[in-house]
Amino acid sequence: MDEDLELINKFKSGHLEGFEMLVKKYHTRVITIANSFVGNTSDAEDIAQETFLKIYHTLESFKAQAKFSSWLYRITVNTAYDHLRKNKHKPLSLDEIDYSAISDNKNREDLVAKEAMQEALNKIPFDFRSALTLKEIEGLSYQEIAEALKITIGTVESRIFRARQILKKLLTHKEPDKR
Amino acid sequence: MNCAHSRRISRYADNELPQKEKEFLDKHIFTCPPCLHELKAITSIKERILKNKVDTNAGFFWQTLKKRIDTEARAVSTKEMFSLDFGSWAKRLIPVPIFASLLVLAFLTINSRNSNLIDAYLFTNQDSSVLELMDNAGSQSEINILLYNQTSFLRSQSIC
């Protein structure tokens, strides 16, 4: 039997450890996906907590036919979407980064590159970003992304392609300034 | 993108092409600068997005979540306790108005019966002791008690 399904069944039979193990297995991925939408770990962790709370409350009704990870990623993406809508998220702009606080050159370059990427990601329409994030961060197949986002494989392919085209343009137009 | 195949590079980079098409692009890329450029751009984006991966402490994350679950559970059980209590109280309270109504009805019946008795008694006997008692009574309620005692006595004597 699928490992996730075993953990779910453990939870359903009254053992919270089943759920705990699912959380520990997936929490980094959930936070990373959320982070790619909000651009800061603190908000990403909040989204991840919300996501797992929703999972906790609905896991009883989870059907074995579905793939747990697909379901989890869909809830993560939806929770991130709600968070962005509620908070009218304003990503940190490159000009707002306090460079003086970053002493180490290597770290500074990394951070600038990271922020530039985040800024670019924030400009991609949410639907495109969801597909791209699940591909790049989770390494999901197009089939798995289609299942998670309830879209066709053709739509997955087109969204990822278009997201990459936008990113390419944004990142070549604004290469981080390596001060 | 100046090559007709460039559109397929995104899918190629994701290893999502049918085997034949993949084999074709494996060779094509190294002979076509636009496709090679496209592949490099996509690979660079992949690497940069991966740098956004967050490292977190699983134990701490779980403890925070567990606290939230426990807090929610406590809130729910308190709410349930209250609603249950209220439910049982409500059940206990239902007979109260019925009982009260019956009590009032009984009181009214007895009361009207008493006044009939008293009227009849006063009319027929004009007992001075009763009139005296009534004079001495301070309040209406005392009169009622006195009359009630008196009529009870009469009832026991089978006057009515």
Ligand SMILES: [Zn+2]
């Ligand atoms: Zn080409």
